[in-house]
Amino acid sequence: MISLFSTGEVSETFQETCTEIMDYYFRRSVQESDTGQRLFRDKKPFALVALGGFGRRDLCIHSDIDVLILFESKVPSSAKKLAEDFFYPLWNLGLDLGHAIRGIKDCLSLASENLEALTALMDARFICGDSPLYLALMEKLEKKTLPKKRLTLSRWLEEQNQTRMTVFGDASCLLEPNLKEGIGGLRDYHHLLWLAKAFFHLRTPKDLETSGLLSHKEYADLENHLKFIHLVRNHLHRESARKNDRLTFDHQETIAQALAFKDQDGLLAVEQFLGQIHASMASIKSLRHSFVFTHFPGSRKNGTGPAASESLSAPFHMDQGEIHFPSATAILRDPLLLLDIFVEGVNAGRPLSLESKRLVREFLYLVDEPFRLSERAARGFLSVLNAPNALEALDQMLETGFLCAFIPEFEPIQDRVQFDHYHLFPVGRHLLQTVRHLKALHQERDILLADIFLDLPDPEPLFVAALFHDIGKTGKDHAAKGAALVRKILKRFGYDRKKMEDVCFLVHRHLLLAETASRRDLNDEKIVVQCAGTAGTMERLKMLYLLSWADGKATGPRAWNDWIANLVLELFFKILHILERGELATPDASRRMKQSMQQVRSRIGDRLSPAAREALFDGMPANYMIETAPLTIARHLRLYETLREARAKGLESAFCLEGEAEPSSGTYEVTFLARDRAGLFSDVAGVMALNNINILSARIYTWRDGTAVDIFTVTPPLDPIHTEEIWERIKKNLAETFEGRLPLSERLQQKAEPSLLSRRKTLRRQTQVIVDNSSSDFFTLIEVFADDRIGLLYKITHTLFTLKIDIRVAKIATKGDQVADVFYVVDLEGQKAMEQAKEEEIRDVLLRELSTY
Amino acid sequence: MKKVEAIIKPFKLDDVKESLSALGVRGLTVTEVKGFGRQRGHREVYRGAEYQVDFVSKIKIEVVLEDELVSDAVHVIQEKAKTGQIGDGKIFIMPVENAIRIRTGETGKDAI
Numbered sequence: 029m030i031s032l033f034s035t036g037e038v039s040e041t042f043q044e045t046c047t048e049i050m051d052y053y054f055r056r057s058v059q060e061s062d063t064g065q066r067l068f069r070d071k072k073p074f075a076l077v078a079l080g081g082f083g084r085r086d087l088c089i090h091s092d093i094d095v096l097i098l099f100e101s102k103v104p105s106s107a108k109k110l111a112e113d114f115f116y117p118l119w120n121l122g123l124d125l126g127h128a129i130r131g132i133k134d135c136l137s138l139a140s141e142n143l144e145a146l147t148a149l150m151d152a153r154f155i156c157g158d159s160p161l162y163l164a165l166m167e168k169l170e171k172k173t174l175p176k177k178r179l180t181l182s183r184w185l186e187e188q189n190q191t192r193m194t195v196f197g198d199a200s201c202l203l204e205p206n207l208k209e210g211i212g213g214l215r216d217y218h219h220l221l222w223l224a225k226a227f228f229h230l231r232t233p234k235d236l237e238t239s240g241l242l243s244h245k246e247y248a249d250l251e252n253h254l255k256f257i258h259l260v261r262n263h264l265h266r267e268s269a270r271k272n273d274r275l276t277f278d279h280q281e282t283i284a285q286a287l288a289f290k291d292q293d294g295l296l297a298v299e300q301f302l303g304q305i306h307a308s309m310a311s312i313k314s315l316r317h318s319f320v321f322t323h324f325p326g327s328r329k330n331g332t333g334p335a336a337s338e339s340l341s342a343p344f345h346m347d348q349g350e351i352h353f354p355s356a357t358a359i360l361r362d363p364l365l366l367l368d369i370f371v372e373g374v375n376a377g378r379p380l381s382l383e384s385k386r387l388v389r390e391f392l393y394l395v396d397e398p399f400r401l402s403e404r405a406a407r408g409f410l411s412v413l414n415a416p417n418a419l420e421a422l423d424q425m426l427e428t429g430f431l432c433a434f435i436p437e438f439e440p441i442q443d444r445v446q447f448d449h450y451h452l453f454p455v456g457r458h459l460l461q462t463v464r465h466l467k468a469l470h471q472e473r474d475i476l477l478a479d480i481f482l483d484l485p486d487p488e489p490l491f492v493a494a495l496f497h498d499i500g501k502t503g504k505d506h507a508a509k510g511a512a513l514v515r516k517i518l519k520r521f522g523y524d525r526k527k528m529e530d531v532c533f534l535v536h537r538h539l540l541l542a543e544t545a546s547r548r549d550l551n552d553e554k555i556v557v558q559c560a561g562t563a564g565t566m567e568r569l570k571m572l573y574l575l576s577w578a579d580g581k582a583t584g585p586r587a588w589n590d591w592i593a594n595l596v597l598e599l600f601f602k603i604l605h606i607l608e609r610g611e612l613a614t615p616d617a618s619r620r621m622k623q624s625m626q627q628v629r630s631r632i633g634d635r636l637s638p639a640a641r642e643a644l645f646d647g648m649p650a651n652y653m654i655e656t657a658p659l660t661i662a663r664h665l666r667l668y669e670t671l672r673e674a675r676a677k678g679l680e681s682a683f684c685l686e687g688e689a690e691p692s693s694g695t696y697e698v699t700f701l702a703r704d705r706a707g708l709f710s711d712v713a714g715v716m717a718l719n720n721i722n723i724l725s726a727r728i729y730t731w732r733d734g735t736a737v738d739i740f741t742v743t744p745p746l747d748p749i750h751t752e753e754i755w756e757r758i759k760k761n762l763a764e765t766f767e768g769r770l771p772l773s774e775r776l777q778q779k780a781e782p783s784l785l786s787r788r789k790t791l792r793r794q795t796q797v798i799v800d801n802s803s804s805d806f807f808t809l810i811e812v813f814a815d816d817r818i819g820l821l822y823k824i825t826h827t828l829f830t831l832k833i834d835i836r837v838a839k840i841a842t843k844g845d846q847v848a849d850v851f852y853v854v855d856l857e858g859q860k861a862m863e864q865a866k867e868e869e870i871r872d873v874l875l876r877e878l879s880t881y
Numbered sequence: 882m883k884k885v886e887a888i889i890k891p892f893k894l895d896d897v898k899e900s901l902s903a904l905g906v907r908g909l910t911v912t913e914v915k916g917f918g919r920q921r922g923h924r925e926v927y928r929g930a931e932y933q934v935d936f937v938s939k940i941k942i943e944v945v946l947e948d949e950l951v952s953d954a955v956h957v958i959q960e961k962a963k964t965g966q967i968g969d970g971k972i973f974i975m976p977v978e979n980a981i982r983i984r985t986g987e988t989g990k991d992a993i
């Protein structure tokens with residue numbers, strides 16, 4: 029039989045055929061069993077009754093086979109021998125056999141005590157033997173046991189559903205669904221059947237339709253879905269060579285192949301296969317829901333309040349806590365009622381009735397272009413999305429197909445499955461889950477998230493973005509594609525322009541935080557500044573953070589856990605701080621940076637390969653790019669090339685120095701490039717002082733690759749005619765210093781002495797040093813205010829060097845005879861000076877050194 | 882035999898992993914970890930309310946090596962994981978008494 033199945037000769041009819049074979053076997057066994065024949069002769073008749081799945085004719089390859097040997101009352105002693113005759117051969121075949129030998133009374137009392145036994149008995153089917161016995165059992169079950177037990181049964185089934193939800197989850201959206209026990213699995217159908225049998229005296233599944241409990245279409249759909257799931261289950265059993273109902277990843281590809289799914293339209297066969305499974309299970313789930321809801325209103329948790337019915341606005345009405353359309357013709361007159369009913373649903377906090385959902389499905393063809401363009405529709409849809417209980421309505425929209433009809437862009441992605449271990453849900457379900465997490469934010473354990481959410485002046489763009497953020501998932505670069513699609517949708521809605529830009533931004537950048545946090549260095553200021561520039565405003569950043577969180581949580585535990593949440597939070601705060609301080613990340617700054625880069629590109633032509641050039645741009649600090657003219661950056665790049673060539677020859681301490689007159693201000697600009705190291709800046713400042721060059725202002729930067737770029741504005745050399753010689757001497761001094769041949773400190777000391785003697789008594793202002801650890805996430809700021817004098821800069825920077833402090837950025841300014849210097853520093857390990865003691869040490873030592881000098 | 886344990890920045894994992902395999906390292910263990918070094922925890926203030934941020938997320942890689950490989954391995958980890966910025970992490974080296982491959986029962990060098 030199994031081999032027939034594998035070759036595909038028996039597939040859809042497998043359960044039927046299997047059941048028939050087993051029935052045939054039992055009929056033959058009864059005829060051939062001497063014990064059996066003797067029992068009949070002794071007037072101790074018995075019947076063989078199939079229970080459970082065997083009773084329902086639902087046998088899969090490795091299903092249990094439950095059989096009851098039924099006697100009138102007392103079980104005779106030879107029954108044991110009888111069971112051996114019947115069952116031993118089956119056991120020998122390795123079948124999973126459940127058997128019982130009971131009298132009618134025992135069966136009924138067991139069924140009264142044990143609900144599982146009751147449901148098994150409800151599925152009982154006569155195989156062979158004495159049929160009056162079976163009929164007597166069923167009559168008593170129906171007349172006596174069920175009326176007493178059916179309320180308990182329906183409550184128990186409800187409990188079972190909750191247990192199944194916790195243990196197996198909602199199979200209609202899990203990527204490794206349990207075909208039987210998961211919500212949406214075969215059990216849902218069994219429940220429905222049991223309820224129908226207990227309350228409406230159905231005998232066969234077909235009666236669901238004939239009795240009018242389900243419509244013809246619903247029953248036909250149900251049959252098809254069941255057929256498909258049974259088929260998959262058979263394949264699964266065959267693949268795993270045992271009874272196994274969890275469709276795990278390792279079997280999915282082979283089964284998809286066996287079912288002749290083919291890769292197409294960029295979708296893997298297995299992804300289409302899972303999509304179909306989910307669709308079938310979702311449909312079964314929804315059928316059970318609405319069946320229970322319609323016919324067993326009492327089983328719901330929140331009963332119907334009489335007031336609720338009054339609060340419903342025309343033309344809808346409430347019946348048993350569910351919302352109904354006034355009539356089918358009303359929908360034809362005003363198709364927008366199809367959307368209004370969902371709005372009514374969220375307003376009243378009530379679900380649509382089975383009949384209403386049926387009508388929505390039937391009339392989906394009315395959702396056409398004019399419908400989608402109507403302002404009332406857009407307004408209604410947004411009001412659903414904004415409602416606190418939006419999720420139920422969105423769920424029902426998805427389930428009835430309304431969402432896809434109203435927003436056709438949803439169609440291609442709703443059942444799309446990604447075959448990996450990362451995504452837990454198909455895309456459509458994932459989008460709804462993302463909205464769900466955001467809706468639950470106010471009761472989130474993490475108060476920071478709740479605070480950020482409450483801070484948003486208008487959370488609507490966030491909800492809209494959450495619902496659509498993966499809508500571009502039909503191909504590569506889904507975020508950019510999604511942003512374009514969402515723009516199209518919102519234009520159709522006539523959506524507010526500013527909010528639309530927010531939504532498009534959120535969809536386009538929804539991966540920014542998570543990707544940056546896990547793939548980039550968060551201690552690199554430039555990276556954070558770039559993110560800040562992308563976000564632009566604090567409000568957008570906050571929405572983006574909440575979206576990242578909800579998206580991650582809705583993806584699955586591999587995509588979102590404490591570890592990654594921690595990284596994203598760190599990034600969030602760093603970006604927030606940059607935005608709070610403004611300067612580097614204002615829209616203006618970002619625009620200027622972009623323009624500047626464009627000009628540099630055109631200037632340097634193809635001297636650098638585009639890749640090398642962009643890598644260098646990427647490594648330039650934001651403040652350097654903003655504060656430096658494109659022309660100058662291009663010149664720096666040229667010097668950088670020279671430096672790189674020198675270093676390629678092994679000249680580690682190579683440097684470049686260029687001095688250029690600034691006729692307008694009568695000063696000189698000196699550019700210095702070298703490999704950065706601690707103490708470099710102080711050496712340069714010292715050599716300048718030694719050559720009587722006074723530094724009026726300086727900006728020093730460090731590129732990410734460790735190139736120090738210093739730009740000094742200096743007083744002209746004392747001998748204006750021989751400036752070239754002076755630059756040459758400075759270069760020579762620098763080389764000597766770098767090679768350790770020039771004792772800079774001593775030479776400057778000697779130089780300072782004579783001037784000390786001749787110095788005029790001047791009023792000296794108090795030197796001031798401020799160490800600021802809180803303004804930047806990346807650096808400690810040291811500000812020095814002092815009277816200007818030759819060599820002062822050397823003194824400060826050299827002192828910092830002896831304190832083992834590395835200067836990364838400096839801004840030196842002189843106003844009159846006062847200097848105001850700001851140094852952005854880290855210690856030799858690249859660390860901000862965090863400890864109080866270190867802060868104090870820096871301040872004290874600097875003040876002492878400067879006062880004695 | 883030595884065990885080399887390194888705490889590194891998450892985004893450096895691929896670089897480190899690749900250069901270790903280029904070196905002939907056949908297997909390593911990677912864990913997502915949280916902790917703190919000299920940075921300690923810090924407080925973030927959001928709208929007047931304080932939020933304690935205690936730990937930093939890092940990657941821990943563990944690899945057991947023959948003695949001859951250790952210095953090379955440590956060298957490439959240091960080289961590849963370095964950004965020069967704060968929080969580049971640490972490398973620990975410790976002796977390993979023995980190693981046993983569970984499937985075959987091989988021990989020592991053969992088991993790593």
